[in-house]
Amino acid sequence: MSDASSLRTPSQRIAWTATIVISTLVFIFLIAPILAIMPLSFSSGSYLTYPLPGLSLRWYDDFISSPRWMNSLKNSMIIGVASTLLSMVLGTLAALGLAQWKSRFKPLVLAFVLSPVVVPGVITAVGLYFFFAPIGLTGSYLGLILAHTALATPFVVITVGATLQSFDTNLARAAASLGASPLLAFRRVILPLILPGLASGALFAFATSFDEVVIVLFMAGPEQRTLPREMFSGIRENISPTITAAAVILTTVSVILLATLEGLRRRNERLKGGG
Amino acid sequence: MTAASLTGADVKTNVSLKRRLKRAERARQIKALALVLPLLLFLLFTFAGPIAGMLWHAVDDHEVRQVLPQTVAALAGWDGKDVPDEKAYAALASDIQAARAAGTIAIAAKRLNYAQNGFRTILTSTARNLKAMPEPGTARETLGKINPAWRDRATWTTIRDASGPVTSFYLLGALDLVRNADGAIVAAPPDQAIYRDVFGRTFLISLGVTVLCLVLGFPVAYLLATLPPGRSNLLMIFVLLPFWTSLLVRTCAWIVLLQSKGVVNDSLHWLGIIDEPLRLIYNRFGVCVAMTHVLLPFMILPLYSSMKAISPAYMRAAASLGASPITAFLRIYMPQTLPGIGAGSLLVFILALGYYITPALVGGAADQMISYFIALYTTETANWGLASALGAVLLLATVLLALVYGKLVQGQQVTGGMKN
Numbered sequence A: 001m002s003d004a005s006s007l008r009t010p011s012q013r014i015a016w017t018a019t020i021v022i023s024t025l026v027f028i029f030l031i032a033p034i035l036a037i038m039p040l041s042f043s044s045g046s047y048l049t050y051p052l053p054g055l056s057l058r059w060y061d062d063f064i065s066s067p068r069w070m071n072s073l074k075n076s077m078i079i080g081v082a083s084t085l086l087s088m089v090l091g092t093l094a095a096l097g098l099a100q101w102k103s104r105f106k107p108l109v110l111a112f113v114l115s116p117v118v119v120p121g122v123i124t125a126v127g128l129y130f131f132f133a134p135i136g137l138t139g140s141y142l143g144l145i146l147a148h149t150a151l152a153t154p155f156v157v158i159t160v161g162a163t164l165q166s167f168d169t170n171l172a173r174a175a176a177s178l179g180a181s182p183l184l185a186f187r188r189v190i191l192p193l194i195l196p197g198l199a200s201g202a203l204f205a206f207a208t209s210f211d212e213v214v215i216v217l218f219m220a221g222p223e224q225r226t227l228p229r230e231m232f233s234g235i236r237e238n239i240s241p242t243i244t245a246a247a248v249i250l251t252t253v254s255v256i257l258l259a260t261l262e263g264l265r266r267r268n269e270r271l272k273g274g275g
Numbered sequence B: 001m002t003a004a005s006l007t008g009a010d011v012k013t014n015v016s017l018k019r020r021l022k023r024a025e026r027a028r029q030i031k032a033l034a035l036v037l038p039l040l041l042f043l044l045f046t047f048a049g050p051i052a053g054m055l056w057h058a059v060d061d062h063e064v065r066q067v068l069p070q071t072v073a074a075l076a077g078w079d080g081k082d083v084p085d086e087k088a089y090a091a092l093a094s095d096i097q098a099a100r101a102a103g104t105i106a107i108a109a110k111r112l113n114y115a116q117n118g119f120r121t122i123l124t125s126t127a128r129n130l131k132a133m134p135e136p137g138t139a140r141e142t143l144g145k146i147n148p149a150w151r152d153r154a155t156w157t158t159i160r161d162a163s164g165p166v167t168s169f170y171l172l173g174a175l176d177l178v179r180n181a182d183g184a185i186v187a188a189p190p191d192q193a194i195y196r197d198v199f200g201r202t203f204l205i206s207l208g209v210t211v212l213c214l215v216l217g218f219p220v221a222y223l224l225a226t227l228p229p230g231r232s233n234l235l236m237i238f239v240l241l242p243f244w245t246s247l248l249v250r251t252c253a254w255i256v257l258l259q260s261k262g263v264v265n266d267s268l269h270w271l272g273i274i275d276e277p278l279r280l281i282y283n284r285f286g287v288c289v290a291m292t293h294v295l296l297p298f299m300i301l302p303l304y305s306s307m308k309a310i311s312p313a314y315m316r317a318a319a320s321l322g323a324s325p326i327t328a329f330l331r332i333y334m335p336q337t338l339p340g341i342g343a344g345s346l347l348v349f350i351l352a353l354g355y356y357i358t359p360a361l362v363g364g365a366a367d368q369m370i371s372y373f374i375a376l377y378t379t380e381t382a383n384w385g386l387a388s389a390l391g392a393v394l395l396l397a398t399v400l401l402a403l404v405y406g407k408l409v410q411g412q413q414v415t416g417g418m419k420n
Helices: A010-040 A058-065 A067-100 A106-118 A121-132 A141-165 A169-177 A182-211 A214-219 A227-237 A241-274 B002-059 B063-067 B069-075 B086-102 B105-115 B119-129 B139-146 B153-161 B169-174 B195-226 B229-244 B247-258 B263-270 B284-308 B312-320 B325-353 B357-362 B370-380 B384-419
Strands: B177-179 B185-187
Touching: A010 A241, A010 B195, A010 B229, A010 B247, A010 B284, A010 B325, A058 A067, A058 A241, A067 A106, A067 A141, A067 A182, A067 A227, A067 A241, A067 B002, A106 A141, A106 B002, A106 B384, A121 A141, A121 A214, A121 B002, A121 B370, A121 B384, A141 A182, A141 A214, A141 B002, A169 A182, A182 A227, A182 A241, A214 A227, A214 B370, A227 A241, A227 B247, A227 B357, A241 B229, A241 B247, B002 B169, B002 B384, B063 B069, B063 B105, B069 B086, B069 B153, B086 B105, B086 B119, B086 B139, B105 B119, B105 B153, B105 B169, B119 B139, B119 B153, B169 B177, B169 B384, B195 B229, B195 B284, B195 B325, B195 B370, B229 B284, B247 B263, B247 B284, B247 B357, B284 B325, B284 B357, B312 B325, B325 B384, B357 B370, B370 B384
Parallel strands: none
Antiparallel strands: B177 B185
């Protein structure tokens, strides 16, 4: 299968070797920074450099015993979960509607629904800041949840929409012809089939909110500071090893999200292959 | 007879069936739209509305109108050739008296100071020294005595140009342009003309990062698309893990690596390559490295999917027709990756244009991009008009590029569908 085995001429072999060498360097460039800061969080010293003077969990201890960091973790979770739930409801409904809707305005509506992804974060943040301040939504959880939902919903619409595209509508018709009400058909036939798509959408939505910092920077009061927001101030003031501990915690969450997503994708492919 | 009536009945059922089908279809469409509607309304409130509000702030000019209403009215008929007549002076004196009582002088002073440096002092000193309403007919003399600037025609054109209700002042300012006393659009004085430089810098950094991403991303995408699925899936983790890692974590990692007592400098020093630490961060180099790291997956993924769609049969056909591998690659493979290159480059460029966090944390003062100034004017100096105008320019650039991107990706889907 591989082109590598079918390489005949020397020039091809050189080109292939070059591709491998350059790619390896790029892979190192991509992954090394993330791996490099992890051990530093276990350092017993307070300098962010190698070699480590010794190993300790003092910076994790520092993180856990700091009300500021723990509060930010709690805020990230609250805002992340709430905006995921809200964007799931809005996004799934919209994806179901868009799958059936036939109109020449559809591309326009789709472009509008997806536009929060493309518009620079600062523009959305400034707009929300002007808009939410007079109605008391700045410095509140609700304001941040609404804003993060707007950013996260496009990902739900895309992932759920993609799942619906491969969904056989005859199954819904079959359910209806067998006497199922639309709600029952949705719950018993459509939902189980699009569940992996919904789960991926939810993961994307959560990751979007969990990683967002520009809107939080503009809109959050001291009470609503999230983990990335706290890291932003930490990096600005001075980087203590506690930040690397926070970074490791954030990265662990990302890895769990990515692994779950990959698992869902594999399961989906298996199901498709089997069917 | 019977046959005819049968056909008649047939036609009738046919028509009503068609009508019923149509009605059912319409009901379905309405139901579909009803499902999309909640999201549309939500986005109207949390996204489109706020952005429209920001765009309004870019042209809104209500401050002077609100604080100096009589002056604005009196200046409406002014020809602008010489200083205005006594009536305008009297109106101004009366407005200033009222504004001082209401405590609103600062609002107008702030707005007028944007247009003419030092106007704040003119207005506040006048308000302080104008103890009482001048005798009828002496307003011009009195105000001129308090501050000679009132004898200057330019002072009055500044007020007239700021009297709203809408203005091009901020939008022109965002492009380093001003209106002179005669209303002609001219270049802003050099000490205030900084935004073209900032836009140019934003463009150059974005372009540089896009080129870097393409150069680094192409071989990786090629490798991933060529390797057997098992191995390429494994290597894909190297692309997806950074993609999923928090932006803050990655930016933080680069600071730890590149700072003067950081991992890279320490290692180079330990190896004896350098004596003094290199300056790797808080400059343009650091910004480009960190942004390339963050945006590289956005280049690799579209390139990978476009390369994955290229059938190896084309390359084999080219080889069997006598093309050398290099010719085959350049003439057959490369052209087919062009849509992927276009999509990936546009995506990276669009995302780079709006970058704020990374340059703010790893850049120096001379590396801040346009988003930094939008944020600065919004929160620090509260010059919302200028912040919004800069935002409007950035938004326009983004939307235009996104439209091109949409056409490109759509075109790809169409040709992709036709190939199958």
